[in-house]
Amino acid sequence: MKIVKNILCVLFALMFINAGLDKFFHYMPVPPADEATTKLYEAIGTISWLMPLVGTVEVVGGLLFLFPKTRALAALIILPVMVGILVHTATFFPSGLLIVILMFVVLLWVIASNWNRYKILIN
Template sequence: MKIVKFILCLLFALVFINAGLDKFLHYSPMPKLTPEQEKLFAAFIEIGWLMPLVGIVEIVGGVLFIFPKTRALAAIIILPVMVGIVLHNVWRDPNQTGIIISVVMFLINIWVIIDNREKYKALIS
């Protein structure tokens, strides 16, 4: 079970590291966007600090997610970005192509949070 968990967490981390790096290096091609999605992304770009912030959170969270000792922190750091990704795919993706992968990623994140719940008790007590 530890090997499966490590592999899932490593893949999860690599997806986020890749997404974060792409926000700075722009190496992935942009998918075809609907006019509504183009407006949304134009607004994100207009807010000059938003995409770099998300990119930094994705990179830092992804790197921390690799190591078991820092995985609990990474899961909390990535959670708001993950919620945004799921909500975007549910409400803004007309073809619903990204919902499955985003829900799977969200469930991995929640699993890690639940798995590390003992580490969070000091924060909420």
């Protein structure tokens, strides 16, 4: 089970690193979007610091997620971004929801398996 978890975590981390780097270098193709989605992207684009911030969080979180020792911290860093991805995908691209839900499950699995580390933060 540990090997499966490590493989899933490495894949999860690589997806976040790739998504974060794309926010800086724009190398992945952008799928066609409807008018509402295009307006949303234009509005987000007016906040010049937002996408670099999200990209940085994705890259740093992804790099930390690669290593079991820092995975608990990475899960907390990535959680808000992952919730945003989940809501955005459910709203605008429901056809891609399966992969996002699978990624969210991996993230929740990591959080659950590190729960003892988080207890200090709660107490």
